Amino acid sequence: MKPREIRPGVHAIGAIDWDRRLFDALIPLPDGTSYNSYLVRGSEKTALVDTVDPPMQLTLFENLGQLGVDRIDYVIANHAEPDHSGTLPQILAKYPEATVLASPKCRGMLVDMLLLPEERIRAVEDGETVSLGDRTLEFIHTPWVHWPETMVTHLREERILFSCDFFGSHVATADLYVSDEAKATEAAKIYYAQIMMPFRSNIRRNLERLRDYEIDIIAPSHGPLHDHPEVIMAAYGDWVSETPTNSVVVAYVSMHGSTMKMVEHFLGALVREGVNVSQFDLTTVDTGKLAAALVDAATVVIGAPTVLGGAHPLAANAAFLVNALKPKTTYLSIIGSFGWGGRAVEQLAGMLPSVKAEVLEPVLCRGFPKKDDFTALDGLAATIAAKHRESGFL
Ligand code: FEO
Secondary structure, three states: OOOEEEEOOEEEOOEEEOOOOEEOOOEEOOOOEEEOOEEEEOOOOEEEEOOOOHHHHHHHHHHHHHOOOOOOOEEEOOOOOHHHHOOHHHHHHHOOOOEEEEOHHHHHHHHHHHOOOHHHEEEOOOOOEEEOOOOEEEEEEOOOOOOOOOEEEEEOOOOEEEEEOOOOOOOOOOOOEOOOHHHHHHHHHHHHHHHOHHHHHHHHHHHHHHOOOOOOEEEEOOOOEEOOHHHHHHHHHHHOOOOOEEEEEEEEOOOOOHHHHHHHHHHHHHHHOOOEEEEEEOOOOOHHHHHHHHOOEEEEEEEOOEEOOEEOHHHHHHHHHHHHHOOOOOEEEEEEEEOOOOOHHHHHHHOOOOOOOEEOOOEEEEOOOOHHHHHHHHHHHHHHHHHHHHHOOO
């Protein structure tokens, strides 16, 4: 992608990664991603805000060449993760006068991870500003979005917030700005769910701080820019709140159809009780979509058959994911079928210590579910609805 002008002298010069399908060797990228980098020219000095993932560095250098950039004074490193910082060594080599500006924690991480020379990096304090002549950059420390060193940069005169991962989304698109707010918000929610949800109390504080700033454009380092920033900021406000919605996530795996039959019956019972449900087959699940559903769900139910005397590994994987993401889930339960016994419930329940939720009586059946088992599932659905009602979710 060629340089694109956001304001006179302010350009998006990053790279779009249309074909990438996995991030961190973990996160699915069905829609690719981008590594946004920005060039800000002032009357006296020039700043580059974040770089790109190293495999895409050619695009960044081509764009700098196309804009005739022969000097960079400052390189702002909002975040040390290599998809944004990874091309710093090459930038510093090409622009020997450039100084990296980063939070104190980020400075140490850049030295550790990229072996950057310490003398090329200046730590900037929270609220510190740097002048480019007729333009001013302010650095706002926003820790745990999603690493401890993260900050954002506010271009005061243009009211642009360079937010790095904050408000980002893994989307490859030729659109510079969000064109479909609903679609963009869903993509941003998936992004938030997978890396930021465990830190939502920190993110809530950071979000509140940003309300003091005049922001016309949010320019993240993944996905399109937000020229109606109030939309994404309001969505984040919902996501980081501690109030879940009247919904149940049912994540299940079934080997021979018995647990599947239980899930089908259970979902029907929940719907009859007036509870919203999302169902995820763990053999084919897109973990991004599962994570996004966990953002709001008041209840999570894992459906697991017993295999080799314990929980099915895919169910264990789901429990591990839920525990790592620490959603605001208030109630948990387990349903499933077993052949001759086993420890699936104890194992799964023991894998969720970080989720501060009340565990509701599991429903287990021997073999294929029978009348009493369906009655027990109806009972669990009724209990969940009653709990949601008591808590004000329903
Ligand atoms: Fe896009 Fe946390 O890096």
